Amino acid sequence: MVVSKMNKDAQMRAAINQKLMETGERERLRELLRAKLIECGWKDQLKAHCKEIIKEKGLEHVTVGDLVAEITPKGRALVPDSVKKELLQRIRTFLAQHASL
Amino acid sequence: MKMEEMSLSGLDNSKLEAIAQEIYADLVEDSCLGFCFEVHRAVKCGYFFLDDTDPDSMKDFEIVDQPGLDIFGQVFNQWKSKECVCPNCSRSIAASRFAPHLEKCLGMGRNSSRIANRRIANSNNMNKSESDQEDNDDINDNDWSYGSEKKAKKRKSDKLWYLPFQNPNSPRRSKSLKHKNGELSNSDPFKYNNSTGISYETLGPEELRSLLTTQCGVISEHTKKMCTRSLRCPQHTDEQRRTVRIYFLGPSAVLPEVESSLDNDSFDMTDSQALISRLQWDGSSDLSPSDSGSSKTSENQGWGLGTNSSESRKTKKKKSHLSLVGTASSLGSNKKKKPKPPAPPTPSIYDDIN
Numbered sequence: 001m002v003v004s005k006m007n008k009d010a011q012m013r014a015a016i017n018q019k020l021m022e023t024g025e026r027e028r029l030r031e032l033l034r035a036k037l038i039e040c041g042w043k044d045q046l047k048a049h050c051k052e053i054i055k056e057k058g059l060e061h062v063t064v065g066d067l068v069a070e071i072t073p074k075g076r077a078l079v080p081d082s083v084k085k086e087l088l089q090r091i092r093t094f095l096a097q098h099a100s101l
Numbered sequence: 102m103k104m105e106e107m108s109l110s111g112l113d114n115s116k117l118e119a120i121a122q123e124i125y126a127d128l129v130e131d132s133c134l135g136f137c138f139e140v141h142r143a144v145k146c147g148y149f150f151l152d153d154t155d156p157d158s159m160k161d162f163e164i165v166d167q168p169g170l171d172i173f174g175q176v177f178n179q180w181k182s183k184e185c186v187c188p189n190c191s192r193s194i195a196a197s198r199f200a201p202h203l204e205k206c207l208g209m210g211r212n213s214s215r216i217a218n219r220r221i222a223n224s225n226n227m228n229k230s231e232s233d234q235e236d237n238d239d240i241n242d243n244d245w246s247y248g249s250e251k252k253a254k255k256r257k258s259d260k261l262w263y264l265p266f267q268n269p270n271s272p273r274r275s276k277s278l279k280h281k282n283g284e285l286s287n288s289d290p291f292k293y294n295n296s297t298g299i300s301y302e303t304l305g306p307e308e309l310r311s312l313l314t315t316q317c318g319v320i321s322e323h324t325k326k327m328c329t330r331s332l333r334c335p336q337h338t339d340e341q342r343r344t345v346r347i348y349f350l351g352p353s354a355v356l357p358e359v360e361s362s363l364d365n366d367s368f369d370m371t372d373s374q375a376l377i378s379r380l381q382w383d384g385s386s387d388l389s390p391s392d393s394g395s396s397k398t399s400e401n402q403g404w405g406l407g408t409n410s411s412e413s414r415k416t417k418k419k420k421s422h423l424s425l426v427g428t429a430s431s432l433g434s435n436k437k438k439k440p441k442p443p444a445p446p447t448p449s450i451y452d453d454i455n
Contacts, residue, residue, distance in 0.1 A: 016120060026128075033128050034135075043136065050140045054149070062144050067137040075133035076126070087128065091121040 019098050029090060036083045045078055046071060222311025309349050319345050 020026040037043055053070050054062050143149035165174035183196040189206045304312065312318060317328040319337040327345075328337060 013120065013123075016124075020124070029124075029128055030131060033132055037132060046133075046136060047140070051150070051153075054140075054144055059144060062141065064137060064141045067141055068134060071137050071140075072130060072133045075136065076129055079129055084125065087125055088121055091124050092117070095117050095121060 016095070016098070020094070023094075025094050029087065032090070033083070033087055036086070037079065040080050040083060042075070042078050042080070042083075046075055049074055222307070222314070313346055313349060317342060318349075 017026075020029075050067065050071065053067070057066065140149065164172045166172070167174075170176060184193040185196050185199040186193045187199070187202060187206055189203070192202075194202045312327070315332070317330045317332060317334040317337055319328045319334075319341045320326070321328065328334060330336065332342070
């Protein structure tokens with residue numbers, strides 16, 4: 001019973017992701033997010049943070065894994081509320097459109 | 102697919118919200134990952150710290166944001182109202198107009214040597230008569246103001262009687278000659294245009310005279326142009342210069358035409374008896390001014406060599422050659438080979454005629 005529900009959930013998520021890709025909405029959302037983040041200075045903040053990390057570790061010893069591990073939580077936290085709201089709104093609209101089909 | 106969509110619509114709001122959050126987190130992570138790759142690449146390629154400078158120099162190059170200053174902190178417009186004093190005529194001229202002024206004032210450039218000559222000639226003629234002086238003033242003004250120069254160009258293009266001169270071989274030529282003769286009294290003072298060499302055929306008698314008092318003026322056998330060097334140019338002898346002056350300025354040789362024999366046939370014979378006799382008299386002469394003026398040699402040498410006896414010459418001409426001057430000069434300006442506007446004679450002469 002639980003397994004089948006999980007299955008159904010997973011199926012549904014896969015279907016939604018499929019739709020996001022097929023319609024190109026995912027690409028649009030990603031571009032929108034990128035532009036908004038650059039606009040609001042998120043990128044500059046993260047860059048400053050990166051410099052600290054790199055100086056700390058030394059230029060030669062920086063790996064992508066280290067960076068991702070350090071940056072991702074910070075990056076998530078630094079996204080401004082307005083950007084988050086706008087993005088969520090667009091996702092909800094998308095879901096509503098395709099759920100009502 | 103249909104089944105899934107049906108089930109999707111059946112989801113409650115909290116489920117949809119969770120999915121939305123999930124997608125959002127996905128997107129943010131995506132951006133973070135992209136950023137990490139970017140930074141990593143920059144670090145490994147060595148350009149990550151390139152835009153870093155020490156704070157001191159950053160302060161030096163800070164963008165200035167104050168009214169009245171540009172971004173470098175300098176006062177702008179400081180050159181706008183600068184005036185330069187011309188070393189030649191001591192006028193103060195706006196900096197933006199200084200170069201054009203200097204070109205005319207100092208007589209450099211192709212066109213301006215002629216203008217400068219005319220200015221000199223005008224200043225020599227200053228004490229002639231009242232009407233003369235007015236004309237000279239008018240010409241002077243034209244030298245100095247840019248706008249009137251433009252106007253002059255416009256006027257040139259407006260004048261229909263210039264058109265036939267574009268093509269000396271056109272059948273309308275003889276007609277245009279007549280037309281020109283009728284218009285002699287209001288000849289255009291804007292007679293200079295941008296020509297390189299000085300072709301004596303395009304010059305009126307006044308111009309010729311002023312030119313010959315300042316320049317060598319010997320006619321080259323090859324180019325048929327006048328030498329524009331100084332009166333003492335080493336390329337030509339004094340004898341040559343004298344010959345040219347006698348030829349052009351001698352009272353019996355006012356006609357500044359060398360090639361009249363070439364074009365005799367195209368002239369309207371009804372023009373005037375004087376013109377015809379002049380043509381016949383001068384028709385065979387080809388750059389042999391000494392022949393035509395030999396009898397007057399001693400008389401003409403004086404002002405031929407640059408002394409300013411324009412006054413005496415003027416009166417002489419008025420007395421004995423009034424009828425010839427008009428026809429001769431119009432003939433001269435008509436017979437030129439180049440598509441240039443003719444050089445109408447100075448109005449003062451023709452005021453007297455009419």
